[in-house]
Amino acid sequence: MKLIRIKYKKWFNIFKDGIATSNPIAIAVLGICSALAVSNRVENAIAMGLGVTFVVMASSATVSLIRNFIPGKVRMVTYMVIISTFVIIVQLFLQSYFPQIADSLDAYVGLIITNCIVMGRAEAFAAKNPVKYSLIDGAASGLGYALVLVAVASVREILAFGTFLGTRVVGPDWINWVAMTMAPGGFFVLGLMIWGIRVLTKNYETNI
Amino acid sequence: MNVLELFISSILNNNIALVFILGMCPLIAISTSVKNAKGMGIAVVFVVTITAVINYPIYQLLLATNTEFISLIVFIITIAAVVQLLEIFLEKFSPRLYNAFGIFLPLITVNCVVLAVSLFFVNRDYTFVETVSFSFGSGVGWMIAIILVAGLREKLAKISNPPKGLRGKAIVFIILGILALAFMGFTGLV
Numbered sequence: 001m002k003l004i005r006i007k008y009k010k011w012f013n014i015f016k017d018g019i020a021t022s023n024p025i026a027i028a029v030l031g032i033c034s035a036l037a038v039s040n041r042v043e044n045a046i047a048m049g050l051g052v053t054f055v056v057m058a059s060s061a062t063v064s065l066i067r068n069f070i071p072g073k074v075r076m077v078t079y080m081v082i083i084s085t086f087v088i089i090v091q092l093f094l095q096s097y098f099p100q101i102a103d104s105l106d107a108y109v110g111l112i113i114t115n116c117i118v119m120g121r122a123e124a125f126a127a128k129n130p131v132k133y134s135l136i137d138g139a140a141s142g143l144g145y146a147l148v149l150v151a152v153a154s155v156r157e158i159l160a161f162g163t164f165l166g167t168r169v170v171g172p173d174w175i176n177w178v179a180m181t182m183a184p185g186g187f188f189v190l191g192l193m194i195w196g197i198r199v200l201t202k203n204y205e206t207n208i
Numbered sequence: 209m210n211v212l213e214l215f216i217s218s219i220l221n222n223n224i225a226l227v228f229i230l231g232m233c234p235l236i237a238i239s240t241s242v243k244n245a246k247g248m249g250i251a252v253v254f255v256v257t258i259t260a261v262i263n264y265p266i267y268q269l270l271l272a273t274n275t276e277f278i279s280l281i282v283f284i285i286t287i288a289a290v291v292q293l294l295e296i297f298l299e300k301f302s303p304r305l306y307n308a309f310g311i312f313l314p315l316i317t318v319n320c321v322v323l324a325v326s327l328f329f330v331n332r333d334y335t336f337v338e339t340v341s342f343s344f345g346s347g348v349g350w351m352i353a354i355i356l357v358a359g360l361r362e363k364l365a366k367i368s369n370p371p372k373g374l375r376g377k378a379i380v381f382i383i384l385g386i387l388a389l390a391f392m393g394f395t396g397l398v
Contacts (some may be wrong), residue, residue, distance in 0.1 A: 029377045032232035033320050076317070077288055084281040092277065107327035110280050114320040116233045183229050184388040191381025198373035205376025 011136050018140025025148040025190075026197045030116040034108050035149050036186035042165050045153035047101045049146025051090045051109065053139060056118050058086045060126040060138035067127050079122045080113070087112045117141055148193070155189050156180050211341045213398045218345030221394035224321055225353035226387055231321035235354050236380050238312070245358035247309035249351030253344070255294065255316050256325050259287050260343035263326045264336055276330075283326045291317050321350050357383055 024030045034052070038044045062082050063070075070078050091109045094102040102109065112118065121141050126134040157163060160180035162170040179185050198204060224230050231252070238248045263283055270276045295313045298306040316322060325346050329339045360383050364370075370379050 029236060030233060032236070033230050036229040036232070077285070080284050080288060080317075081281060084284050088277060088280050091280070107324055107331055110327045111230070111320050111324055113280065113284055114318050114323050116318060119318055179389065179392070182388070182392065183227055184385045184392065186229060187381050187385030187388055191378050191385060194378040194381065195371075195373045198378065204372045 011133065014133055014137050015140045018137060018142075019144040019147065023144040023148065024117045024120075024141050025145055026194055027201075027203065028120075029194070030120060031145060032190070034111055034115055035145070035152065036183070036190060038105055038108050039149055039153040039186055039189075040156050040160060040181050041104070042150060042153045042157050044101060044104055045149040046146070047094065047098065048105065048108070049142070049149045051094070052112055052115060052117065052145055053142025054090060055083065055086045055112050055115075056121055056142040057135055057138035059083045059118055060121050060134040061131055063122045063126040064129060064131045064134035070127075075123075075127070079119060083118050083122070084113050117145055152186070152189050152193065156185050160185065211337055214338055215341040215345040217398040218342050219349040219352065220391070221397050223349040223353060223391050223394075224324065224346040225350045226384070226391045228324070230324045231319050231350055234315055234319050235350075235357065235384075236377060238315075239354050239358040239361055239380070242355060242358045242362060244312075245354045246351075248312045248315075249354050251309040251312045251316060252319065252321060252350050253347035255287075255291060255313070256322050256347035256350075257340070257344045258294070259283075259290050259322055260325050260329060260339055262286055262290060264329065264339050267326075267330060279330065283323060287322050287326075288317050321346065353387070356387060360387075 018024075022028055025032065025035055031052075034048060038048045059079070059082050063079060087110065090112065091102070094105070094109060121134075121138055125137045129137070154164065157165075158169060159177045161176060162168060162174045177185070180189075218224065222228070225232075225235060234248060238244050263286055266282060266286060267276070267279060270279055270282065291313055295306075298313075325343045329342060334342060357380065361380065364379065364383075374382070
């Protein structure tokens, strides 16, 4: 009985919205830059996904906590400062505990600041809702982003290096697809993935 | 590296949009018509160059005082301030220019190209002159990319009939993928 009722709860709907119904990458097509640039290895994708999830959750919670004190005119700059503070935390954390991942992510960790998902959630949800729901909403959007990122990265890593998380998964005759390590691979994989998701969910756009 | 070489390489074989995959959100959102793409492109060239020129001395100052870990916050505030000032300035002194690309200026604060250029010159230890040529080249490279995509999309809207699920965003990714493949051909040029 309890299990059936769960899907009428507000938090469950917020969670489902972020991960599936309005997934930031697949449906809304936001935050693409980092999604494509770091998704040539699953390891990087996981680090980036967790980093973004942390930043979205923390900044949404903070924005929602002080939402009644932010003057309307300077709210964008306020969000920016809050977001960059958390991004700096992620950057310093990666540099000191996972220097190798921080190296391969290069400037893209800093670019979480301009990731549209973080700003979008702060403006569209956290600025109007209590802390509890903002936290859930942030977690859902972040995990929805991480999920797609890992999916794209799995395809690209297997095709480009013949490995998954560093373990070899293909036979000795495998020839690496060089284009998959670089930009074109990311564009094609994500494009085809969006096509697949649109067909499955029957969510079509009318104009080209 | 030679300044001219750096300029050409940041337009062609290290194109910031098609090789480093930056600034995708505005590129996808605004590339529906060549006219808008041009306006956005010019605005980006302006803002990228100006912010890099301002951020460079600021970063040296941060280095000198050993506080470079807050560079992210400082950069983003500089960018927001420059964009705001440029908007006010253009509205006041050059209404024609303002009409041409003023509406795109507020969108630029969240364009990752601007921040990325500032972060890249830090990571790659460029000198001031190199920073100027790199930032200007990156801006021009991004403009070329968005105009190319917009032109292809305009033509596509007239003559093609893609499958339903591929319409809208998905076909843009395929276009970008093909363009990126083409730009891979420039590898080794400079």
